[in-house]
Structures are given as C-alpha cells and as structure tokens.
Amino acid sequence: EAGVAQSPRYKIIEKRQSVAFWCNPISGHATLYWYQQILGQGPKLLIQFQNNGVVDDSQLPKDRFSAERLKGVDSTLKIQPAKLEDSAVYLCASSKSGYEQYFGPGTRLTVT
C-alpha cells in the first residue's frame, strides 16, 4: 500500500512570497490533516478535512493560509504572503478510522 505522498520535499522562499504544498493521502482514507511542526516542537494541527469538507480549521491563520481538498482526495495548502515565522515542516496525514494517522515525509519550508 502506498503511503502519504507530499511535494515538494524542500522549499526556500523569501518573505512575502507565496508557496503551495501538495498532499496525496492513502487511497480510501477519508480524513486528511495538515500539521505545522516548528523546530523543537511537536506537530500542531492546522486543518482537518473529512472527505472534501473542513472539520476543524480553528488553528489555521486564515489571513495568510488556505487549504482545499478537491474531490475528497488530494489537498493543497497555500501560504500567501509568507512570514519568517512560517519556517517549519508541513506534515500531511491521513486516516481511515479517525484514530491512527499515517504521515507523509513532510515539506521543509525555509522563509528568508
């Protein structure tokens, strides 16, 4: 079974630029999550989708972050404009049962 795929793996941008990350969950997993992991901290949930509907986006900085999940499969997370404090690893995870989550390798974003 293929795991959660994410791209790109690494991205370096300047502040005020925009960036987008892509995630393809495990086939058949209805729930998809985006987490932000700042160096030295545990992952923090940004947004949770159930199929193509948003379940929880309470910690998503909506003035600059947006996310969508087209047709209940792939998802894209966008930052516009980026700030220095957005430097982090962005992890995508998916789940079938709502309990165990399976994580992708992450995208390491550096904002200079």
Place this chain on the structure above:
Amino acid sequence: AQSVAQPEDQVNVAEGNPLTVKCTYSVSGNPYLFWYVQYPNRGLQFLLKYITGDNLVKGSYGFEAEFNKSQTSFHLKKPSALVSDSALYFCAVSFYGGSQGNLIFGKGTKLSVKP
C-alpha cells in the same frame, strides 16, 4: 486546556538496557493516547495506541506503553533497547467529543541508544 507533557528532552540508554520515555496528559473526558516515532528527514510513524481495554498495549518494534488513569500517564517502554531505536518520540492525545482524530502532540523526546 488539553495538553501533553513529555518532561525529558532527551533520554540516554545503553544498548540492551530497558528504556522508558515518559508522557503525561491533561484532558477532559476519556483520552485516546498514541506514540509516534520520527526518524531524521522522515514523517512520523505510528507505534501504538490506547483506546480502551487493557492498560498495557503492545506496538511495533517491541515497544509497549502502559496507560495509568490515576497518574494520567502513558509511558513508552521497551525491555531491551537497540541502537536503531535512536529517534525522536512523540506522545499524542486525542479525545472524542472534539474534532475526531485531532491529535495534540507533546514536544518530543530524543532517545539516544549507545552501543
């Protein structure tokens, strides 16, 4: 507020010795508890979970964890550590009634196993 604490930034163990990585939690209601491991430049891998039932749960790679409701703890253990166990370990909690499956993570504990 719901929270997870991992009181040790790093745990050092000699290969072959038992290891314990500590985790305590603060949630209202019945928690669902998880351990994940993160190797360098890789995503988090699921190790084990406690949902209900037996307080001692067994997971991948010989790891186990014990749920202690009175002490609100969920410590990760392994009887005999391997050098390959060296990684970053995260404890996480989820709770029903909120966003199903929404995980709250601790800050992580770096496990170093020396030969």
